[in-house]
Amino acid sequence: MKELSCSILLLAAASIVAVHAQAQVIVIANPGVKASEISKSDLRDVFTGNATSLPGGGNVVPILLKAGTVHEEFLQVYIGKNDTAYRAGWRSLVFSGQASMPKSMDGDAAVVEFVGHNAGALGYIGKATPHDGVKVLSIK
Amino acid sequence: MKRKLSRYVAGGILTALTLSICLHAQEIKLGSKTVQVHGFGTQGFIHTNDNNWLTMKTSNIGSGAFTDAGVNMTMQVRSNLRIGGQGYDRRLGQLGDWHPQLDWALADYRFRPWLGFRGGKVKTVLGLYNDSQDVDSAHTFALLPQSVYSIDMRDATLSHIGGDVYGTIKAQRYGKFCYTGYVGDQIQSTHGGYPYLLTVHGIYINKTGGLTYGGDLRWQMPVKGLLTGVSYEENHVRNTGELNPSVALGGPNVLVPYWEQSRSQFTKQYYAEYTHGNLRVDSEYRRFWRDFTIFDGQFLALIGTHGWYQSAAYQVNKWFEFGGYYSHFGEDWIVTVPGQVEAASESDPSRHIYDKVVTARFDMYTHWYVKAEGHLMGGNAAGNNPMYPDGFYTQVNLQGIKPNTNALVVRAGFSF
Numbered sequence: 001m002k003e004l005s006c007s008i009l010l011l012a013a014a015s016i017v018a019v020h021a022q023a024q025v026i027v028i029a030n031p032g033v034k035a036s037e038i039s040k041s042d043l044r045d046v047f048t049g050n051a052t053s054l055p056g057g058g059n060v061v062p063i064l065l066k067a068g069t070v071h072e073e074f075l076q077v078y079i080g081k082n083d084t085a086y087r088a089g090w091r092s093l094v095f096s097g098q099a100s101m102p103k104s105m106d107g108d109a110a111v112v113e114f115v116g117h118n119a120g121a122l123g124y125i126g127k128a129t130p131h132d133g134v135k136v137l138s139i140k
Numbered sequence: 141m142k143r144k145l146s147r148y149v150a151g152g153i154l155t156a157l158t159l160s161i162c163l164h165a166q167e168i169k170l171g172s173k174t175v176q177v178h179g180f181g182t183q184g185f186i187h188t189n190d191n192n193w194l195t196m197k198t199s200n201i202g203s204g205a206f207t208d209a210g211v212n213m214t215m216q217v218r219s220n221l222r223i224g225g226q227g228y229d230r231r232l233g234q235l236g237d238w239h240p241q242l243d244w245a246l247a248d249y250r251f252r253p254w255l256g257f258r259g260g261k262v263k264t265v266l267g268l269y270n271d272s273q274d275v276d277s278a279h280t281f282a283l284l285p286q287s288v289y290s291i292d293m294r295d296a297t298l299s300h301i302g303g304d305v306y307g308t309i310k311a312q313r314y315g316k317f318c319y320t321g322y323v324g325d326q327i328q329s330t331h332g333g334y335p336y337l338l339t340v341h342g343i344y345i346n347k348t349g350g351l352t353y354g355g356d357l358r359w360q361m362p363v364k365g366l367l368t369g370v371s372y373e374e375n376h377v378r379n380t381g382e383l384n385p386s387v388a389l390g391g392p393n394v395l396v397p398y399w400e401q402s403r404s405q406f407t408k409q410y411y412a413e414y415t416h417g418n419l420r421v422d423s424e425y426r427r428f429w430r431d432f433t434i435f436d437g438q439f440l441a442l443i444g445t446h447g448w449y450q451s452a453a454y455q456v457n458k459w460f461e462f463g464g465y466y467s468h469f470g471e472d473w474i475v476t477v478p479g480q481v482e483a484a485s486e487s488d489p490s491r492h493i494y495d496k497v498v499t500a501r502f503d504m505y506t507h508w509y510v511k512a513e514g515h516l517m518g519g520n521a522a523g524n525n526p527m528y529p530d531g532f533y534t535q536v537n538l539q540g541i542k543p544n545t546n547a548l549v550v551r552a553g554f555s556f
Contacts, residue, residue: 092278095275097244120219
């Protein structure tokens with residue numbers, strides 16, 4: 001019984017840590033995007049090429065980071081794949097004619113710049129990155 | 141042989157150097173629109189201990205006649221309308237033979253998440269990997285499990301000229317369903333395994349294909365990372381060409397018109413995939429059936445194949461992945477041409493190929509990778525079958541086809 005309680009406490013602690021880890025990445029959108037929140041499922045669909053619009057209307061275009069800790073965290077938390085498998089998935093779609101390759105940016109500032117100036121653009125950046133000119137979507 | 145090998149190596153290096161310059165040239169401005177350009181290429185080498193495999197002279201030193209490349213251009217015309225096309229060329233021993241093809245060319249209109257349309261030459265959705273089987277950079281293995289995705293028979297299911305309807309339907313807590321339905325004309329290459337096999341009978345096919353239709357339904361289950369699905373396709377194939385009756389029928393040494401036609405042909409496929417972190421596990425089963433008349437309707441050929449595989453792959457880190465699979469292929473056939481008798485039991489090597497495979501993949505740089513793969517194959521599945529190729533062809537195995545084959549496959553590639 002004691003061991004079970006310890007396990008439960010450890011699991012709870014790990015969950016809290018995980019939640020805090022998730023909070024380091026935020027999802028941003030062009031101000032013209034109607035939605036103010038997005039489900040994890042819809043986010044995953046857009047960033048894996050399975051969807052080109054959000055519920056409630058409006059086509060969206062995913063914008064990626066080329067590499068980095070923000071990129072790795074976004075993939076781990078919201079996509080459930082490592083970068084190699086993630087890129088392989090997109091190549092599979094592009095070379096079989098089912099999608100266009102999303103743009104990849106060098107850093108957070110470039111993502112903010114692009115998302116702010118392109119209708120329908122959806123991206124992800126570090127929480128601490130300045131993001132004037134874009135809207136933040138809450139994850140439900 | 142050494143000179144040929146040097147030519148391959150030199151050609152490969154020159155190609156790699158040239159392409160390194162171009163690898164980042166991916167967008168072209170066309171007025172206010174952007175055209176994306178992407179490409180890929182692979183160079184492989186296969187060595188076998190016994191038997192020549194996949195129409196290459198792989199025994200003895202081995203063969204590098206295993207090359208393919210593709211380049212595509214796509215443009216987002218509007219937010220829900222995309223057009224594009226891809227050219228592809230390959231050489232696999234005697235197959236492909238550097239005859240470039242239009243791989244796909246289509247317009248894709250996504251009306252709603254649950255309804256989209258594709259029209260043109262479209263890759264056929266059949267199982268997990270039929271539409272992406274040429275995208276070597278997207279796969280762990282140098283050769284996909286041959287029991288389901290035989291590289292020499294890829295033309296038989298690869299694409300169709302017609303239309304697709306597709307979409308995704310969310311089922312709340314029951315997950316998500318993705319569907320595809322299609323109908324079209326399946327124009328197959330005359331440089332594939334089946335036309336090549338027929339040349340041993342004095343049959344030279346110059347046109348192959350016919351009406352095809354089918355569908356795919358996959359279920360992204362509520363259990364995270366678990367996907368299952370089913371595909372079904374029917375074909376009405378008619379092949380035409382010429383026949384030299386002296387080769388197989390003891391007739392005169394002349395060329396006469398030839399045709400063969402399917403009376404019933406279908407492919408059924410069931411599949412499942414599970415991904416968890418860096419682990420991916422796949423399993424597929426394919427059943428193929430063909431009932432057709434041959435030699436201008438004089439004889440019948442009934443061919444049934446069943447293939448399945450179980451694979452697993454694990455991404456260790458950014459640059460290294462390893463995996464393995466067991467691939468099980470069996471066939472049964474009846475051909476009413478006199479003298480053609482299949483072995484009674486599937487345990488006979490001429491009626492199966494059981495392949496055990498391990499692979500290591502190294503992603504050396506952003507655009508480059510190399511794979512090393514070992515195959516232990518029991519059976520040859522085509523020693524006596526006159527009408528269905530399974531990787532082992534008598535044309536390149538004049539001493540006869542031995543029961544078992546071990547193979548080393550090395551394949552390097554790039555994509556941008």
